[in-house]
Amino acid sequence: MKEILLELNSDEISKKIPLHTKVYIWSILFESLLFFIIGSQTTTGVSMTVGKILQFVVFFLFLLRILLNKGTFRIVNFWHPYYRYFTYFFILSVLAAIIGVFNGAYTLETKYSTEYADSIFASIIRSSSFRPFVEYLIVIYYFIYFIILPRFMIETPRALAYFFNFFKKAYILCLGLGFLDIVLQLGNIYILPRDMWEGRMVGFRFHGLAGEPRDAFVYIFYGFAVLNLREYWLQGKLLSSKWFWVLIVAALLTQSGSGLVGIVFGVVIYLLNVLGRFTFRKLLILLGVLILSLGVIALSIYSSQRLQDYVDTFSTLYDILESEQPIPLLIAPQMVNVFPIWDLYQKIIHGNIIPILIGSGYGSASVVNNNLGKGLWNELTNPHSQLIRLFFECGIFGTYYFIKSILHPIKYMIEDMPNSTKQFFLLITIAILGLNLSHRSTSIYIYLGVFIATYSIMQKFKSQGIKK
Numbered sequence: 001m002k003e004i005l006l007e008l009n010s011d012e013i014s015k016k017i018p019l020h021t022k023v024y025i026w027s028i029l030f031e032s033l034l035f036f037i038i039g040s041q042t043t044t045g046v047s048m049t050v051g052k053i054l055q056f057v058v059f060f061l062f063l064l065r066i067l068l069n070k071g072t073f074r075i076v077n078f079w080h081p082y083y084r085y086f087t088y089f090f091i092l093s094v095l096a097a098i099i100g101v102f103n104g105a106y107t108l109e110t111k112y113s114t115e116y117a118d119s120i121f122a123s124i125i126r127s128s129s130f131r132p133f134v135e136y137l138i139v140i141y142y143f144i145y146f147i148i149l150p151r152f153m154i155e156t157p158r159a160l161a162y163f164f165n166f167f168k169k170a171y172i173l174c175l176g177l178g179f180l181d182i183v184l185q186l187g188n189i190y191i192l193p194r195d196m197w198e199g200r201m202v203g204f205r206f207h208g209l210a211g212e213p214r215d216a217f218v219y220i221f222y223g224f225a226v227l228n229l230r231e232y233w234l235q236g237k238l239l240s241s242k243w244f245w246v247l248i249v250a251a252l253l254t255q256s257g258s259g260l261v262g263i264v265f266g267v268v269i270y271l272l273n274v275l276g277r278f279t280f281r282k283l284l285i286l287l288g289v290l291i292l293s294l295g296v297i298a299l300s301i302y303s304s305q306r307l308q309d310y311v312d313t314f315s316t317l318y319d320i321l322e323s324e325q326p327i328p329l330l331i332a333p334q335m336v337n338v339f340p341i342w343d344l345y346q347k348i349i350h351g352n353i354i355p356i357l358i359g360s361g362y363g364s365a366s367v368v369n370n371n372l373g374k375g376l377w378n379e380l381t382n383p384h385s386q387l388i389r390l391f392f393e394c395g396i397f398g399t400y401y402f403i404k405s406i407l408h409p410i411k412y413m414i415e416d417m418p419n420s421t422k423q424f425f426l427l428i429t430i431a432i433l434g435l436n437l438s439h440r441s442t443s444i445y446i447y448l449g450v451f452i453a454t455y456s457i458m459q460k461f462k463s464q465g466i467k468k
Contacts, residue, residue, distance in 0.1 A: 027054035034211025045125030086405035097361025105360035132363025146445035178208030206253035217259030266434025340392035359395035387437035
């Protein structure tokens with residue numbers, strides 16, 4: 001790393017990394033380490049983590065720089081290939097909310113329980129009337145903080161090296177503690193709860209510092225992608241295959257059902273992506289991806305009684321919903337992902353296709369979960385699956401543009417890479433996207449933002465004729 005920075009030999013590189021850049025980097029490093037939850041949503045309105053506190057510090061430093069006339073505003077072109085499709089997506093999501101209001105999608109048939117908030121601030125943020133507006137603010141915030149800002153906050157090779165250096169250390173630490181926790185559990189020694197706040201153990205499942213096992217599944221692939229981006233920037237090549245096998249073992253040990261569903265989503269996206277453009281090479285890659293994915297899924301289900309129980313129970317779910325029988329306790333927590341789909345199904349068979357095309361607007365999924373749940377939650381209850389939430393709240397059109405908003409910028413940036421490298425980054429991006437669609441996570445936004453920052457730095461020095 002030091003060699004490449006010296007070889008680039010730019011005055012800009014020799015400057016010290018500003019404090020606000022360092023804090024920003026640490027805020028996105030901690031964003032995905034959900035072990036560091038230090039506050040409850042019922043008090044603060046959002047899950048308070050070390051990452052979010054650092055984000056507040058970043059905004060404070062930014063305002064301070066503006067007040068001291070040391071900072072400037074950057075004008076962002078939202079029609080740039082990096083951001084164009086996200087702009088389309090957001091416009092469609094607003095249109096969905098307008099239609100949803102007129103169609104009664106925000107009409108809550110029950111009242112939230114008094115326990116859903118224990119502070120005035122949380123009662124406002126998590127209220128059924130104000131929350132949809134907050135959801136749109138969250139979408140804007142994610143877009144700006146995780147996708148746009150990295151390009152301006154990590155704009156020098158020194159800053160990028162700083163990010164990659166500490167990201168690698170955090171990733172290795174997460175994996176190391178995850179495996180150590182698994183080994184110690186063989187001797188009935190439990191050292192690693194899912195988070196600092198509740199201290200709840202998750203059993204013999206890998207999770208490290210990433211929070212719950214389903215969060216860890218996403219983080220494992222996301223971290224692998226970022227380390228490969230680091231390796232390509234520094235060395236012009238990808239990581240050795242041993243990293244991949246460590247990733248597979250860790251992912252299998254999470255026993256995450258949502259992770260397996262995410263792999264399925266990724267395979268479907270890949271199929272749609274190459275549809276009509278098959279070559280023999282792509283066919284071989286597709287067969288390899290399918291065989292590996294099916295093997296991982298089959299092995300995971302076969303090795304986990306928990307997943308086998310899920311499969312057996314879900315096989316009877318249609319009859320349970322159709323006859324309005326009580327929901328089995330095993331899958332009750334997963335019904336937040338089922339009720340929105342069931343509601344769409346009921347609308348379709350009665351001839352109403354508008355919701356499936358356009359959606360009902362952000363925040364409407366929690367409403368339908370509470371209406372159909374009939375007392376299961378009585379509080380803000382969004383689907384765990386981002387795909388189901390997108391499908392219900394933004395429809396087919398909105399979901400298409402969301403997926404496009406991730407894949408189009410990546411394709412734009414990898415166009416000039418060697419073919420094997422290009423194929424890898426496309427595949428790993430689709431994998432992370434599939435996992436994020438299965439389980440809500442900000443990792444896909446951070447990954448895209450860091451990719452844009454890395455690409456921008458590489459292009460800057462390429463235009464100056466500086467080579468590695």
